[in-house]
Amino acid sequence: MSTVFNWIHTHQAIIYIVVLMIFVGIEVIGSVPSVLHTPLMSGANAIHGVVIIGAIIVMGKAEADNYLALALGFLAVVLGTLNVVGGFVVTDRMLEMFSKKKKSS
């Protein structure tokens, strides 16, 4: 039991972030109209592409002779970028449809 408390103590900052972000995440999209469900899902999808930063760190730290780390790290960077760029572009295209029609009407 004491290890758990120790763990919580040493990682206080991170645990606070997690708990607060859960509430922020729920609060922030609480009143979304159903028309926007799909674009919102797509936008959130792009945001979790932030995992790319982990991929960049892996890639950047890989030693020149560690081929596994190099290959997988490279693949991770490509996939992560796909997630980020593709995610934001797709969301923008969906939303473009909405805004264009709104102005013209």
Next chain:
Amino acid sequence: MEYNILSFIYLLASVTFIIGLKMLSHPTTARKGNAVAAAGMTLAIFGTIFLYNEEGASLGNYGWIFAGLAIGAVVGTLAARRVKMTAMPEMVSLFNGMGGACAALISIVEFDHLMHLPGLSGLLLVLMSASALQGLLLIILLGLIIGSVSFAGSMVAWGKLNGSLRDFSFRGQQAFNIALLLLILGLATYLIVAMPANALPLFYVIFALSLLYGLFFVFPIGGADMPVVISLLNSFTGVAAACGGFLYDNKVMLTGGILVGAAGTLLTILMCKAMNRSLTNVLIGAFGGNTATAAAGQSQGSYKEISLSDAAVVMSYANKVMIVPGYGLAVAQAQHACHELEKLLTAKGVEVGYAIHPVAGRMPGHMNVLLAEADVSYEKLLEMEQANEEFPTTDVVLILGANDVVNPAAKTDPGSPIYGMPILDVELAKHVIVNKRSMKPGYAGIENDLFFRPKTSMLFGDAKKVLQDLITEVKNS
């Protein structure tokens, strides 16, 4: 100094994610919100590349990093730009899978890295306490498992949405899935607690089983429920990304990941609510494509068909026509033909509107996006409440491949699985013309009483074909 700047950049990026998500949930600011989040992300990525350092050493392999970024950016942009509007959800699913795979790969490399240090037991003596190492292992394994499940699941969802995979389930699949999940958790716990000397094979077994679980998790869920599943997997990937945040003590990954994890979970629940179903119901698929329920209601009296030319005449001479689009329209890609018919009728002096049920097509906002693509004017799209006020003065309602959203059983039959879901009251109109491919029940697998009502006439066929024929008929009449 530089590293301090990076911390500030991460803080800024985290704030843009929150603001972006907030703006995304309001129609007027949504597009800007997306741009804000994208800007924050760009900042965070380039900040990491140039400013990150660990114990005084900055990152290397710039060639590899930029090559990867370039390939991903070009392919991602092209794919996202080229994809058809109807294929949007499967694109989102694909990108989500990429994120999941990315998280899993990070875990694999980091675990391998741990193993190539003096081995787990050696590491224990040199570097850290047992509990710190176990914490590290826990995070790596969580990232691996969640990332892999999200990747495999998203691929299945993608396959189902583009029609290359069919629903697939077998007897006792639920039990099988639970057993598989327990096995994965059991092996992971063993790895963390016992820390065997050679843990690499076990690690890969967990990886393989997680992929397998992802496949079997999504296989039995009906194709029409995929958007809900994608939203759920989306929040999974968020959590997997947050694991990376733990691993590198990286606040922006943590904030972004947890934010999406929480928002994604809520969004999933909201989507289910809009369909008046519970999440468990979607996941276990209590009535998704269940043939038994469909057969039970089959003996429901007779329906009448209407010929194309009659339908054309009825609509040409009506004062007001309401079109109710549904999944059938999306599948047949009939939105352009639909707009064509609408213009033709308007030219003849008929007032035409679209009645959009919030979950028509079983994906919230699906119909709006689809019809917007075909240049249908935004003001012609009526939301359910508005549409229901219009129906009493409407002469003809043309239902295109929608079923459950107009099923009166939602109002009258407490035993029906969709009981309580708000529906479009098409029966208030004078005539109802229903276009369907056959008399098969809709995705909820329940009989629709509407088709047997005296006001209703059926017009069988593929939505696009029927609409094109209708256009020709209306032109001639």
